[in-house]
Amino acid sequence: MTLEVLPFAGPLAGQLASRPETGLSLYWLGQAGFLLDSGRHRLLIDPYLSDSLAQKYRDRGPSHERMMPVPIDIDEMPPLDFILCTHHHTDHLDAATLGPLARRFAQLRLVVPRASLELAQDRTGLDPERFIGMDAGETLILDDAIEVQAVRAAHEDLQRDGQGHHLFLGYGLGVNGIRVFHSGDTIPYAGQVEEVRALAADLALLPVNGRSPALAAAGIAGNFTLDEAVELASSCGISAVLAHHYGLFAFNTLAPETIDARVAAMTGPTRLLRAGKGIEYRLAGPSEMTV
Template sequence: MPESFRYGDVMSRLKSWLRHRWPLPVYRPDPLLPHHGADGYRNLYPFQQPKLADVLRWEWQRRRMPAVRHRLERIPRRVPELAALNGNRERPSLTWVAHPTSFIQLCGKNILIDPVWSQRASPFQWAGPERQSPPPMALQELPAIDLVLITHNHYDHLDFNTVRRLARQAAACPRFVAPLGVGVILRHAGVPASRIHELDWWQCYRLDGVEAELTPAHHWSNRWMFGDENRALWGGFAVRGDGLQFWYPGDTGYQDQLFRLIGERIGLVDLALLPIGAYEPRWFLSPQHVNPEEAVRILLDTGARAAWAVHWGSFILTDEPLDRPQDDLAAALALWNISPEVFKRPAMGETRWF
């Protein structure tokens, strides 16, 4: 090996190149806040952080599993009410687009939560989890967006390509609201710093009559290869306006104390958007993703009036078939004696009017 070659120098240059290509968040902890740790943000309750050994064990097991059949024809879809949504200026509405993405209309404002329109949930569009069916509408078919809410920096929630398209939107200048540390990715995607608003847990952002409050989640963050684990915060959003409150917890594991706390802090939720997908195997995913039965328990813990099932049916991220979450949800509702009309499984593209 040439004497001039030094492994440390090569790794240092690689990290410098990556940080120029993909900037890292700057972590500024507040020592008075319990979720601000010395090396990064942390959860309010004990949490098992995924480790490389766990990922390798999971991958080893997956390679030995029988082939999984994803019956995409069982995943409900609906032709979206685009004319009504584009012409609406007064009536509150909520549309589930696909996976984590929802479109909300409140106080005459158009709001997107975790907008993901790319073909892959990945840093690359030639590799990584691929969308199994297209979104029910194109991004440009929606009315001009006023507010974008990002829950955390994982690729199936913060889609760089979609953010870049929204930042270039000619018809409006949307504001972007995200947890602490996520702004660096938004700026890299072309969002002007003046339109980015970073929040800590329990902080609020207001746009005319709309209020968005960042609520805690039982999760973690990581986007790059080096140096950013838990350096950006994660969470969910309570969205208020027109006398209504919607709540989406973001990616989260189940922690009963956490969801009782959230229910006490934010008050009555008219409709909760609760994740039911990406949950197998439980030995690996239970700290970070709820399963359908735990989603039902979140409904009960928070006291929400009703819920819609989201975060399923689009990307093969975990071991369960894409169509299975709806069956597990039905079983959980029967177990808890809850009507499917209270915790509904909407179709992709379906709108609820208020």
């Protein structure tokens, strides 16, 4: 796999009008959100394109005002085929984002943890047939072109519902000969390296905002530290890491300068990048995947 970092000027909506003929284009939407375009399909992972949390916590708890603006208005989003949500927290499964998008695009399907199926339906008001449930250890083929493998995530624990379904997931995606791993929100857990290594990912999308006793005391679960994210990718033989889940909420972030310093100090075969606005990440693989 080759990975090009292509900054662009102007709004994201304009950039999305140009689609890749081969490989995969990837754009950061802020927090843990990404848009992936294979040329044939567009999918989102964990999009948070509203201010619903700022409204929810207006008079209580830490401020959830956005540090970065919404990168694209929902009514400017081009047609979408699938949205994948890793877990039920609102910055990953946001009714104010998912509902309007699903109502705009009748073909759009949403993949969510099976443990969150009922909640997702209630939260968005969408019909059950719009959703696909997954659990860790399962593999799904979307439209005969996109392979999705679900793995466990620990945010900060490996939690299950009453039926034994995992609350927090990561997704390994295979499309156009390229494999991308989105960990969801997670910290290290026993067996994680083996599970992630089996995905044979070319690129890992990993949170780096870390965790702290103060946040835990406030009921706010944490994530990988930057060093832990790099260590996981290195241990799994993943050639590139895109660090994200920073820069949205002031109470739970990591300074961009800290990530940039780590990028500059990196040695070895794993490449570290900081997810950024106004950048297209273009991935090229050996061939289109056959499933």
